[in-house]
Amino acid sequence: MPSLARGDELARLNGRVQATYSVAAVAGPLLAGALVSVVSLPIVVLADALTFVVSAWTVAAIRTRFDARTEPTSTAVLDDVRAGLRTVWNHPCFATSRS
Numbered sequence: 696m697p698s699l700a701r702g703d704e705l706a707r708l709n710g711r712v713q714a715t716y717s718v719a720a721v722a723g724p725l726l727a728g729a730l731v732s733v734v735s736l737p738i739v740v741l742a743d744a745l746t747f748v749v750s751a752w753t754v755a756a757i758r759t760r761f762d763a764r765t766e767p768t769s770t771a772v773l774d775d776v777r778a779g780l781r782t783v784w785n786h787p788c789f790a791t792s793r794s
Contacts, residue, residue, distance in 0.1 A: 730742070
């Protein structure tokens with residue numbers, strides 16, 4: 696997502712993605728149950744397969760690169776460990792527990 700949006704837009708985009716996942720987690724099984732009660736199971740499975748084909752087609756149509764185009768930096772392992780510990784130590788959740 697960082698390659699698609701920056702700053703506040705990234706937070707809003709992540710929120711929308713999570714909301715979509717939540718709605719799909721609730722609505723998907725409900726819709727599947729309703730469809731099975733109305734039409735036969737093979738038709739529901741065929742419809743599910745077609746949605747996967749449409750999804751694959753739309754993902755293939757995306758022309759934006761999603762990988763971060765940064766040059767890899769070479770650092771020592773000890774420097775990485777120090778940076779990670781410093782990040783954890785300065786995190787607000789842990790800073791309140793030290794008070």
